[in-house]
Amino acid sequence: MGKLQIRHNTLTAAEFCKLWNAVWDGCPAKEQVDLALRNSVFRVGIYDGEAIVGMARMIGDLGLCYYIKDVIVLPDYQRRGVGTILMNELLGFVRSHGVPDTEIFVELCAMPDKIPFYETFGFRANEAQRLRLMCETE
Ligand SMILES: CC(C)(COP(=O)(O)OP(=O)(O)OC[C@H]1O[C@@H](n2cnc3c(N)ncnc32)[C@H](O)[C@@H]1OP(=O)(O)O)[C@@H](O)C(=O)NCCC(=O)NCCS
Numbered sequence: 480m481g482k483l484q485i486r487h488n489t490l491t492a493a494e495f496c497k498l499w500n501a502v503w504d505g506c507p508a509k510e511q512v513d514l515a516l517r518n519s520v521f522r523v524g525i526y527d528g529e530a531i532v533g534m535a536r537m538i539g540d541l542g543l544c545y546y547i548k549d550v551i552v553l554p555d556y557q558r559r560g561v562g563t564i565l566m567n568e569l570l571g572f573v574r575s576h577g578v579p580d581t582e583i584f585v586e587l588c589a590m591p592d593k594i595p596f597y598e599t600f601g602f603r604a605n606e607a608q609r610l611r612l613m614c615e616t617e
Protein backbone atom coordinates (compact mmCIF):
# COMPACT_ATOMS: atom_id res chain seq x y z
CA MET A 480 0.00 0.00 0.00
CA GLY A 481 1.54 3.33 -1.08
CA LYS A 482 0.80 6.68 0.49
CA LEU A 483 -2.95 7.15 0.38
CA GLN A 484 -4.60 10.34 -0.82
CA ILE A 485 -7.87 11.75 0.46
CA ARG A 486 -10.08 13.59 -2.03
CA HIS A 487 -13.28 15.48 -1.32
CA ASN A 488 -16.29 15.59 -3.65
CA THR A 489 -14.56 14.06 -6.68
CA LEU A 490 -16.00 10.53 -6.40
CA THR A 491 -17.48 9.42 -9.74
CA ALA A 492 -20.20 6.90 -10.56
CA ALA A 493 -17.58 4.59 -12.12
CA GLU A 494 -15.50 4.64 -8.94
CA PHE A 495 -18.62 4.16 -6.82
CA CYS A 496 -19.62 1.06 -8.80
CA LYS A 497 -16.10 -0.35 -8.75
CA LEU A 498 -16.14 -0.34 -4.95
CA TRP A 499 -19.79 -1.40 -4.69
CA ASN A 500 -19.23 -4.41 -6.96
CA ALA A 501 -16.15 -5.40 -4.95
CA VAL A 502 -18.29 -6.04 -1.86
CA TRP A 503 -21.94 -6.32 -2.94
CA ASP A 504 -23.90 -7.44 -6.01
CA GLY A 505 -25.49 -5.26 -8.67
CA CYS A 506 -24.46 -1.62 -8.51
CA PRO A 507 -27.46 0.61 -9.36
CA ALA A 508 -27.68 2.26 -12.81
CA LYS A 509 -25.05 4.92 -13.58
CA GLU A 510 -27.73 7.59 -14.06
CA GLN A 511 -29.08 6.93 -10.55
CA VAL A 512 -25.62 6.90 -9.00
CA ASP A 513 -24.69 10.17 -10.80
CA LEU A 514 -27.80 11.89 -9.46
CA ALA A 515 -27.22 10.53 -5.94
CA LEU A 516 -23.58 11.63 -5.89
CA ARG A 517 -24.42 15.11 -7.20
CA ASN A 518 -26.98 15.53 -4.43
CA SER A 519 -24.84 14.17 -1.62
CA VAL A 520 -23.71 16.88 0.76
CA PHE A 521 -20.20 15.42 1.07
CA ARG A 522 -18.24 12.63 -0.65
CA VAL A 523 -14.86 11.22 0.27
CA GLY A 524 -12.60 9.03 -1.85
CA ILE A 525 -9.35 7.39 -0.74
CA TYR A 526 -6.82 6.69 -3.50
CA ASP A 527 -3.72 4.55 -3.80
CA GLY A 528 -2.09 6.39 -6.68
CA GLU A 529 -4.98 6.99 -9.08
CA ALA A 530 -6.90 3.88 -7.97
CA ILE A 531 -9.90 4.29 -5.69
CA VAL A 532 -9.64 2.03 -2.61
CA GLY A 533 -12.30 3.50 -0.29
CA MET A 534 -15.33 5.77 -0.33
CA ALA A 535 -18.08 7.19 1.84
CA ARG A 536 -20.75 9.81 1.40
CA MET A 537 -23.30 11.72 3.44
CA ILE A 538 -26.69 13.19 2.77
CA GLY A 539 -27.93 15.85 5.13
CA ASP A 540 -29.17 19.34 5.84
CA LEU A 541 -26.16 20.74 7.78
CA GLY A 542 -28.47 22.09 10.50
CA LEU A 543 -30.11 19.12 12.20
CA CYS A 544 -29.19 15.81 10.65
CA TYR A 545 -26.92 13.75 8.43
CA TYR A 546 -27.17 10.20 7.12
CA ILE A 547 -24.00 8.29 6.29
CA LYS A 548 -24.15 6.00 3.24
CA ASP A 549 -21.93 3.66 1.23
CA VAL A 550 -18.87 3.33 3.44
CA ILE A 551 -16.82 0.82 1.44
CA VAL A 552 -13.16 -0.20 1.52
CA LEU A 553 -11.71 -2.60 -1.07
CA PRO A 554 -11.25 -6.01 0.58
CA ASP A 555 -7.45 -5.94 0.14
CA TYR A 556 -7.31 -2.62 2.01
CA GLN A 557 -9.64 -3.52 4.88
CA ARG A 558 -8.43 -3.56 8.51
CA ARG A 559 -5.65 -1.11 7.66
CA GLY A 560 -7.29 2.08 8.89
CA VAL A 561 -8.91 3.25 5.62
CA GLY A 562 -12.44 3.03 7.05
CA THR A 563 -11.29 5.10 10.01
CA ILE A 564 -9.93 7.80 7.68
CA LEU A 565 -13.28 7.87 5.84
CA MET A 566 -15.32 8.21 9.03
CA ASN A 567 -13.04 10.91 10.42
CA GLU A 568 -13.39 12.90 7.19
CA LEU A 569 -17.19 12.67 7.38
CA LEU A 570 -17.32 13.63 11.05
CA GLY A 571 -14.82 16.43 10.40
CA PHE A 572 -17.23 17.86 7.82
CA VAL A 573 -20.11 17.68 10.31
CA ARG A 574 -18.09 19.45 13.01
CA SER A 575 -16.92 22.23 10.71
CA HIS A 576 -20.33 23.12 9.24
CA GLY A 577 -23.68 23.98 10.76
CA VAL A 578 -24.54 26.30 13.62
CA PRO A 579 -21.61 26.69 16.07
CA ASP A 580 -22.01 25.15 19.53
CA THR A 581 -25.03 23.00 18.67
CA GLU A 582 -25.51 19.25 18.34
CA ILE A 583 -26.41 17.44 15.12
CA PHE A 584 -27.77 13.92 14.67
CA VAL A 585 -25.57 11.67 12.54
CA GLU A 586 -27.28 8.41 11.64
CA LEU A 587 -26.49 5.31 9.63
CA CYS A 588 -27.70 1.79 9.12
CA ALA A 589 -25.26 -1.07 9.77
CA MET A 590 -25.34 -4.83 9.43
CA PRO A 591 -24.74 -6.48 12.84
CA ASP A 592 -21.18 -7.53 12.00
CA LYS A 593 -20.21 -3.91 11.15
CA ILE A 594 -21.59 -2.41 14.38
CA PRO A 595 -18.22 -2.75 16.22
CA PHE A 596 -16.57 -0.64 13.49
CA TYR A 597 -19.07 2.21 13.96
CA GLU A 598 -18.95 1.93 17.75
CA THR A 599 -15.29 2.92 17.60
CA PHE A 600 -16.50 6.41 16.52
CA GLY A 601 -19.13 6.65 19.27
CA PHE A 602 -22.20 5.41 17.36
CA ARG A 603 -24.67 3.47 19.49
CA ALA A 604 -27.80 1.54 18.50
CA ASN A 605 -31.09 2.61 20.06
CA GLU A 606 -34.57 1.07 20.03
CA ALA A 607 -35.60 2.72 16.73
CA GLN A 608 -36.48 0.29 13.93
CA ARG A 609 -35.57 0.76 10.29
CA LEU A 610 -38.66 1.09 8.08
CA ARG A 611 -38.10 0.63 4.37
CA LEU A 612 -40.05 0.94 1.12
CA MET A 613 -38.73 0.55 -2.43
CA CYS A 614 -40.81 3.18 -4.21
CA GLU A 615 -41.07 3.07 -8.03
CA THR A 616 -40.48 6.25 -10.03
CA GLU A 617 -42.89 7.22 -12.82
C1 LIG B 1 -16.78 -1.72 7.38
C2 LIG B 1 -15.55 -1.27 6.64
C3 LIG B 1 -15.85 0.03 5.91
C4 LIG B 1 -14.41 -1.03 7.66
O1 LIG B 1 -13.31 -0.48 6.98
P1 LIG B 1 -11.81 -0.84 7.42
O2 LIG B 1 -10.89 -0.01 6.59
O3 LIG B 1 -11.62 -2.30 7.37
O4 LIG B 1 -11.80 -0.33 8.94
P2 LIG B 1 -10.55 0.05 9.86
O5 LIG B 1 -9.33 -0.69 9.44
O6 LIG B 1 -10.44 1.54 9.91
O7 LIG B 1 -11.07 -0.52 11.27
C5 LIG B 1 -11.04 0.23 12.46
C6 LIG B 1 -11.57 -0.60 13.59
O8 LIG B 1 -12.97 -0.91 13.41
C7 LIG B 1 -13.24 -2.24 13.86
N1 LIG B 1 -13.64 -3.06 12.71
C8 LIG B 1 -13.41 -2.84 11.41
N2 LIG B 1 -13.96 -3.80 10.63
C9 LIG B 1 -14.55 -4.65 11.48
C10 LIG B 1 -15.30 -5.86 11.30
N3 LIG B 1 -15.56 -6.36 10.07
N4 LIG B 1 -15.75 -6.50 12.41
C11 LIG B 1 -15.49 -6.03 13.63
N5 LIG B 1 -14.78 -4.87 13.87
C12 LIG B 1 -14.34 -4.20 12.80
C13 LIG B 1 -11.97 -2.74 14.51
O9 LIG B 1 -11.98 -2.34 15.87
C14 LIG B 1 -10.92 -1.96 13.73
O10 LIG B 1 -9.71 -1.83 14.44
P3 LIG B 1 -8.60 -3.03 14.36
O11 LIG B 1 -8.43 -3.40 12.92
O12 LIG B 1 -7.40 -2.38 14.97
O13 LIG B 1 -9.17 -4.15 15.17
C15 LIG B 1 -15.04 -2.36 5.66
O14 LIG B 1 -14.95 -3.59 6.34
C16 LIG B 1 -15.91 -2.57 4.44
O15 LIG B 1 -15.83 -1.84 3.46
N6 LIG B 1 -16.78 -3.61 4.43
C17 LIG B 1 -17.61 -3.95 3.27
C18 LIG B 1 -18.66 -2.91 2.99
C19 LIG B 1 -19.57 -2.68 4.19
O16 LIG B 1 -20.15 -3.62 4.71
N7 LIG B 1 -19.67 -1.39 4.59
C20 LIG B 1 -20.47 -1.00 5.72
C21 LIG B 1 -21.91 -0.84 5.36
S1 LIG B 1 -22.89 -0.75 6.85
